[in-house]
Amino acid sequence: MQRRTARSVTCSRVASSPSVMPGLRFVQNHFYSQRMDMVLIGGLWLDATVWEDVTGHLAERGHRAVPVTLPGQGDGNGAATLADQVAAVVAAVDAAAGRPMVVGHSAAAGLAWLAADARPEKVATVTMIGGFPAADGTAYADFFPIRDGAMPFPGWEPFEGPDSADLDEAAKESLGSRAVPVPERVATGVVRLGDERRYDVPVVLICPEFSPADARQWIDEGDVPELARARQVSLVDIDSGHWPMITAPAELARLLAEAADEA
Numbered sequence: 131m132q133r134r135t136a137r138s139v140t141c142s143r144v145a146s147s148p149s150v151m152p153g154l155r156f157v158q159n160h161f162y163s164q165r166m167d168m169v170l171i172g173g174l175w176l177d178a179t180v181w182e183d184v185t186g187h188l189a190e191r192g193h194r195a196v197p198v199t200l201p202g203q204g205d206g207n208g209a210a211t212l213a214d215q216v217a218a219v220v221a222a223v224d225a226a227a228g229r230p231m232v233v234g235h236s237a238a239a240g241l242a243w244l245a246a247d248a249r250p251e252k253v254a255t256v257t258m259i260g261g262f263p264a265a266d267g268t269a270y271a272d273f274f275p276i277r278d279g280a281m282p283f284p285g286w287e288p289f290e291g292p293d294s295a296d297l298d299e300a301a302k303e304s305l306g307s308r309a310v311p312v313p314e315r316v317a318t319g320v321v322r323l324g325d326e327r328r329y330d331v332p333v334v335l336i337c338p339e340f341s342p343a344d345a346r347q348w349i350d351e352g353d354v355p356e357l358a359r360a361r362q363v364s365l366v367d368i369d370s371g372h373w374p375m376i377t378a379p380a381e382l383a384r385l386l387a388e389a390a391d392e393a
Contacts, residue, residue, distance in 0.1 A: 166254065166390040167226035169245070170197045171219055172375075173236025173261060174271055174317075175283045175309035177204030180235075184375050187383030193390060196230070198222050200241075202313040208279060212270050212319025219245045229254035231390055236261040236372065237271040240321060243328065243356060250327035255393045257334040257386060260372050262348075263356045266323040270316065281317040283309035292339035293372040301376060323356075332362040334389040336382070338370045364389075 168188060172180045178197035185195035201218055202210030219241050223230055232253050234242030239261035246253045264270055274284045286294060286302055294302065335357070337345050342365035349357045357363055366385055370378040 165192050165194060165227075166393065167194045167196055167228065167230040168386060168390070169219065169222045169226060169230050169232045169242075170195055171200065171232070171234045171238040171241050172197075172203070173234075173238045174273075174281070174312050175203070176235070177308070177310055179204075179308070180373075180375055183379035184383050184386075187380050188386065191383065191387040193387060194227070196222050196226060200238075202316050203310045208311075208313050209315070210313045211315040212321070215241055215316055216244045216248070220248045223249050223252055226252075231255045231257055231386070231393065233257045233259065233386060234261065235259045235375065237273075240264045240270055244321065244323065246331040247323045247325050247328040250325055250331055253331050255332045255334060255389060257336065257389055259336045259374065259382070260338045260340075262335075262354045264321045265355050266321055268321055270319045270321055271312070272318045276314050276317065277311075279314050280311035281314065282311040289372065295339075296371040296377045297373065305373065305376065329360050331360075332364070332393065333357060333360050334364045334366060336366050336368055336374070336385055338368050338374050339372050342367050364392075 170181045170184070172178065178199045181195060181197040185197065188195045198219055199205055201207045201214040207214070219232070223232060223245050229252055232242040232245050232255070234240065234256070236259070239258035240263045242256045242258060243263035246256050272281070274281050274288075283306060286306070297305070335345055345365050348354050349363070352358060366389075368374055368378060368381060368385060370381070374382040
């Protein structure tokens with residue numbers, strides 16, 4: 131099935147001097163709204179380096195990327211817990227300038243949502259890439275077997291099809307070799323949500339291997355209860371597989387910047 135390309139929403143541009151529209155920045159012949167810190171959270175098995183190809187594109191658009199090193203995913207802490215990862219994300223939110231956007235990829239959409247629950251007044255927007263938040267009282271991400279106290283990357287068979295269609299063999303080998311087993315107490319940790327003000331935080335859902343129509347159906351049918359209760363959910367298409375930060379970093383950065391401009 132042919133997929134739609136990402137929606138086109140142009141950033142504000144002014145033809146004359148930078149002083150024409152107060153509150154805008156002039157970056158490489160373009161005007162953008164005020165800079166926003168973007169807290170970037172990789173999904174399962176990923177460390178903070180997965181965002182390397184996105185951060186430069188965000189900087190070109192005037193935003194500051196803040197990739198988070200999650201406890202247990204890149205720091206060698208095999209005893210890390212879900213609470214430890216939530217604390218790391220919340221610390222990044224607290225340290226951000228102004229009100230940041232929190233970006234969660236795949237399962238880490240749940241971490242981004244937990245940050246919104248912990249700091250609803252601080253988080254400007256939650257952007258979820260190819261993932262959905264777990265509901266209160268459910269396991270964070272116990273999707274694959276646990277071995278020796280961790281959930282290792284299961285190989286590419288579970289991701290055959292649209293998830294990995296845009297990854298060549300070299301990219302698969304590189305990503306697989308960098309995969310960090312997720313500590314058991316992260317994967318099986320129980321999600322605890324408690325502040326209903328999280329539903330007031332705007333959500334942008336970037337849809338890679340599935341379409342916005344798919345996402346809307348899942349939300350409407352009750353498969354994603356947290357987003358069903360969110361008051362503002364924008365669905366955005368991107369023509370990529372499950373890892374657009376690797377296969378479509380410039381386009382992903384553009385969409386993140388547009389979401390920031392609209393926040």
